[in-house]
Amino acid sequence: MTYEKHLDEVATLLFERFKLSEHAAIQLVMKAQADGYFSDHDDDPTICTQLRAEQDAKRVFKQYGTPKR
Structure with missing residues (x-):
């Protein structure tokens, strides 16, 4: 898969699995x-x-998707 497709797939997985809005x-x-x-x-x-x-979706959500304490 291309780099751009990979980024799209990570965003899609964040949307589907972590119940984030598309935005x-x-x-x-x-x-x-x-x-x-x-x-x-x-x-x-x-x-x-x-x-x-x-x-990557799991790591990105963990690292960037949760509030810093």
């Missing part, structure tokens, strides 16, 4: 992307797989 899911992906979370994915598209998208 919130996209915002989380954009926040993670701006933070450099997906840099390796852009450099090596072979890691852009369905399994990795599922793992």
